[in-house]
Amino acid sequence: MPIEKFAPISRAACIGGGVIGGGWVARFLLAGIDVRLFDPHPDAERIVAEVLANAERAYGLLTSAPLPRRGRLSFCASVAEAVEGAQWVQESVPERLDLKRRVLAEIDAAAPAEALIGSSTSGLKPTDLQEGLTHPGRLFVAHPYNPVYLLPLVEIVGGAQTVPATVERAKAVLDAIGMKGVVIAREIEAFVGDRLLEALWREALWLIKDDICDVETLDDVIRYSFGLRWAQMGLFQTYRIAGGEAGMRHFLAQFGPCLQWPWTKLTDVVDLDDTLVEKIGAQSDAQAAGLSIRELERIRDENLVGIVQALKAGQSGEGWGAGKLLKEFEQRLWAQAGHTAPPVDMKAPLELVETRVSPAWIDYNGHMTEHRYLQVFGDATDALLRRIGVDLAYVEGGHSYYTVETHLRHLDEAKLGEGLVCTTQILATDEKRLHVFHRLHAGPERREIATGEHMLLHVDTSAGRATPAAAQVLSALDAIAAAHAGLERPAAAGRAIGHKARLATPA
Structure with missing residues (x-):
């Protein structure tokens, strides 16, 4: 069966919702995957909710790429109920061989025949976990690192009875949700990462x-x-x-x-x-x-986000290590967004970008640094272009819009973690030009903190000159421009630096 059929998946089951299990729940949900969870702990719902809240906050800081709609979380009363219909089952119960064998046997008996079964074990060999299973070929170790929703590595370790196709399917699914599955060639206790950590810890x-x-x-x-x-x-x-x-x-x-x-x-x-x-x-x-554990977790997450974002900018913008992985994942998300753009109210300024102020965006004053305002406005322009059909395929075909003039106003400060919403209004357009006005809003009160006015030219990238946009692009653009024609023109549109109304009178 082709690997593509299994990536991405749409339904997962998590057995155990502690530190690691809750992290898996968050990783799956934020990838748009529905999750059914079984955990007999009386505080399981509260614990998972707190982990998910931290994960959503971290993702808001990590990326402005359009994530899929969050998956649905269901709490189940038994292992059998949780694994019903699952394509991937992740076991994350305490590190006791007898307990894991018993739980894995329940999973194996109730899960669909094609379901992958991963164990979050930190050190037990998969061959030992496969003992007594009816379908051992689909079981493997999927050992993640805490926090699972931010750290992308998963050690994939097959046992004596794991079939090669299981490992390949697991890698494909992990890749689809922004994780890095590394295959360990031979099974040993504690695998690779924990062996290194244990030596340092000792x-x-x-x-x-x-x-x-x-x-x-x-x-x-x-x-x-x-x-x-x-x-x-x-x-x-x-x-x-x-x-x-x-x-x-x-x-x-x-x-x-x-x-x-x-x-x-x-x-x-x-x-x-x-x-x-x-x-x-x-x-x-x-x-x-x-500091409480939850406070320490949020500090850890903010620091990890800053590190990964710095790595994303490394190697001359190509990305490095975990940053390169994030960059590639974001590119897939942006490409997907071009085909699944949600409907918007065309008669109002378009709300195309929603993000949060990341730790990497903060300057020495403790506020969002000035070039990040332009970045958000650029993201809004890109979102508009994707909506009218100027997506990756269009650009690869040799045509695009280039920004040729920009005017920004910085009206207020944005603080770490604050939510941002950017609205976009089309002021004018013709076959070659696109004139837009962005407003950036911050916080639940949506105070206006910046505006950006941009003029773009449609270009033939190979010829290096302005050229009319494709008919389907102009048609989509004209529809939005016609809807925006009735909007009030922004008072700040057409302003220049040193606007007359604010110039001091010469002595």
Whole structure:
């Protein structure tokens, strides 16, 4: 069966709605996928609602691309009810082999025959999880990272009975929802990511136990140094650079002998007795400085958003690492939006862009920096162009609209996390020109914080000159322009910098 039939999916089931399970719920819902959830915890609905609220806030900061309509969430009374009709079932119950086997057996017995079954296990081998299943070929490990709704990586690990098509289908689905499925070639306990984390964690516990440093100092060492490097180049590429012009071979020759030195305690297991647990717990409490878990999660999400957006702008705008993945996902969302644009009231200024002020948009004054206003106006222009048929296919065909003149007014400040809505009014148009006026509104009161007036020319991109737009584009444009003809002309339209009404009289 072709992979395309399974990507994207429309129905998923989540068994377990804790930190990881709730993250999966949010990731699926925000990708437009309906989710049926089973979790017997009495506070499951509250916990999942809080995770989803954080996820929606983070997505609002992360991207201005038009997300699909949010999927529907249903809470179910049993595993069988939850997996009914599911195309992907994600198991995220506690890390106990006996419990996971029992739950996976229930899933396997009730889920549709073609459904994929992924386990969020952090370290159990999929072969061990497949024991006793009637259809073991569709089971695999899908190990994500917290928060699942923001961090895109999923380790895909097949067991002895997992069929290759299952892995390929899983990768396709993950790609469709903006995630990066990496296939681990051989199954081992804890896979790759947790093996690396466990080594660092073990050494960190010894450093705390031996009073070399406290937890805040240790975290500072990570986040102010190699943690920043790892976010965009990982381990081996970072060390390749450390080898200078001679690269990795020189690095290994120079630092390889250090591995023989007794620097670490990686082979020794620290005794997490009550004294050490209390020591770490007290230092962690002091480090948190009274911030709740939900507050820390929101801080973490804002920082992750800023990092990913910076990576999206890397490599001369092509994107790098997780930023490149986001850029590619957004391109698919924009392309899809061109074919599924919702109806709008044509007799009013068009509301084509709704977004939030991202951490990456904040300047030294703590407000949205000036060039981000132009970015939002540019997004609104792009949304208008897609609506009249100037989509990616049209541009690839050699024609587009270029902005040739712009006038912006900054009227008020926008703060971190504030919701923004941009409205667009067509002032005039002919076969080559498009004259638009944008208004940017912020907050629930929709105060006007900026305006942008733009003149665009339709161009033949290969010839590099203005040319009439295609007939179907002009027809769509004329329909909106006719509807806007009855609107009041904005008082600020046609203004120039140093408008006469505001110029001081010369002495």
